[in-house]
């Protein structure tokens with residue numbers, strides 16, 4: 001089967017509608033949104049453009065499924081088995097999902113297979129294991145000397161609204177869905193309007209695996225319409241949002257009405273820190289991948305590269321050499337390492353930042369230009385001699401652009417690295433173990449990787465300090481964020 005047939009088959013197969021209580025439906029207005037292939041600019045699908053009334057119907061179904069109690073009170077081992085069945089379904093359809101994700105986001109299909117798919121599959125498996133281990137505690141009561149029996153329960157928080165971005169829609173959607181389902185919640189998910197296709201297929205596969213109707217609902221639409229309605233809805237108990245810091249702040253405002261629980265995974269401007277005692281043969285490629293992977297469209301992309309002064313020139317050269325070796329092209333080509341940016345708007349934004357870097361006096365070492373006239377490609381771009389006041393250093397670009405700066409010692413680089421409104425992640429390249437751990441403790445970042453970057457695992461909490469977010473996703477901590485603690489206390493004395 002050639003790629004064109006494959007695309008047609010997948011898109012036919014996919015319902016590409018809203019899912020409300022087990023039924024695939026159009027938006028009430030009948031309006032749709034066009035979905036593009038960012039490698040070519042061609043329209044590949046249409047999805048419903050939903051608004052507040054569609055959201056309301058979906059929330060009602062999620063509420064009904066929650067109140068029916070059959071889902072949250074299902075035997076824990078059965079719920080765990082169901083999540084495991086979803087993991088197996090995703091495995092069976094892994095090639096198809098990777099292809100769909102590459103088609104819709106533009107990313108390299110080869111990387112989608114080895115990263116996005118395992119991330120989505122394994123979180124269902126991991127959270128499936130947790131279902132039978134969500135437990136409270138028995139607690140001593142010293143109140144008035146009488147005998148009490150006191151204990152806590154972890155109860156599902158209720159109806160969850162999930163809103164996801166376009167860079168890793170499948171994996172990030174899976175993180176939210178698997179965690180909420182394991183806790184016994186029901187959900188309405190609104191994927192990004194730019195790349196919703198893999199989420200629609202994921203939800204369809206969840207139903208095929210046996211997930212009861214109404215437990216998981218999906219609504220397509222714009223952020224300011226469907227997304228805002230979901231975050232404002234008075235019958236949604238929790239919002240879990242991944243996206244930009246600017247929209248994250250709006251989500252907080254929207255949530256105030258009924259004081260929703262809120263988890264936010266937001267933007268970043270992560271530092272890479274290279275010491276002169278690092279394995280310099282490894283650093284060039286490592287630091288380049290830390291920023292250019294997925295064409296820089298990663299929240300934890302290490303876009304500020306700090307290099308110790310005596311190896312500065314050598315590392316700038318090595319990173320630029322690696323950047324120029326990456327194969328940039330259509331993500332569906334198995335040879336491609338870096339695909340296009342997701343949209344014309346994002347391409348313009350990134351090119352604007354590159355112009356500002358030049359205008360503000362950074363030294364352009366390589367890249368800086370648009371590639372071709374079809375699709376939204378931008379060359380991997382390295383700026384040296386950047387300074388903290390430049391826009392390319394202080395603002396999140398979300399594209400393939402790195403700014404390199406020089407430092408003297410640990411003290412100085414700690415200050416420079418922490419000088420950011422963001423605090424999502426950081427990496428350190430050194431062979432000195434003590435220095436690595438001391439610095440790791442001082443960095444204001446939710447994840448610190450030493451001699452590696454971007455190692456995500458369902459067991460590892462993920463989230464940000466400062467304006468990179470609130471709370472953590474995946475891991476035990478991420479799961480418990482979908483629960484409320486209830487304290488039960490009973491007097492035993494007559």
Ligand code: NAD
Pocket residue numbers: 163164165166167168190191192193221222223224225226227228229231242243244245247248250251264265266267268298299300396398424464468469
């Ligand atoms: P975005 O904030 O523009 O959109 C994210 C989602 O929010 C989309 O579904 C969008 O429709 C919705 N949205 C937009 N406006 C809204 C509104 N007013 N009300 C409710 N929902 C609204 O982000 P993006 O451009 O899709 O993604 C890129 C951003 O996401 C970057 O800042 C990146 O750092 C961040 N991100 C963070 C993480 C993380 O885990 N920390 C992961 C991936 C991406």
